[in-house]
Amino acid sequence: MAEPISSFGTVPPWPMRPAESAGATVPTGKPAAGFQDLLVRALEETSSLEQQAQVSVLESLTGGDVTQVEALAAMKKADLALRLMLQVRNKIVEAYQQIQQMRM
Numbered sequence: 001m002a003e004p005i006s007s008f009g010t011v012p013p014w015p016m017r018p019a020e021s022a023g024a025t026v027p028t029g030k031p032a033a034g035f036q037d038l039l040v041r042a043l044e045e046t047s048s049l050e051q052q053a054q055v056s057v058l059e060s061l062t063g064g065d066v067t068q069v070e071a072l073a074a075m076k077k078a079d080l081a082l083r084l085m086l087q088v089r090n091k092i093v094e095a096y097q098q099i100q101q102m103r104m
Helices: 035-061 068-101
Strands: none
Touching (some): 035 068
């Protein structure tokens, strides 16, 4: 028998802080992460994936326990993470440039 949807467990809190003007409150427990914290974590995760991919390729080439398919999958995962971070960077630069062009 299938479990009800409500039994998925805890859902992590939304990472963005709610607008104080809307009268919303921050959930108790773990404090909400700021935008800078989210970017730093994403960069660290991207770096970690790249290092894991390098280790996988090295182990595959030296006859380790990693197959070529696993090494390729690790490289693809690291590549996708890097491409995502580049797109985020591009959007941040674009937003910064639009803010610079605003007239006060």
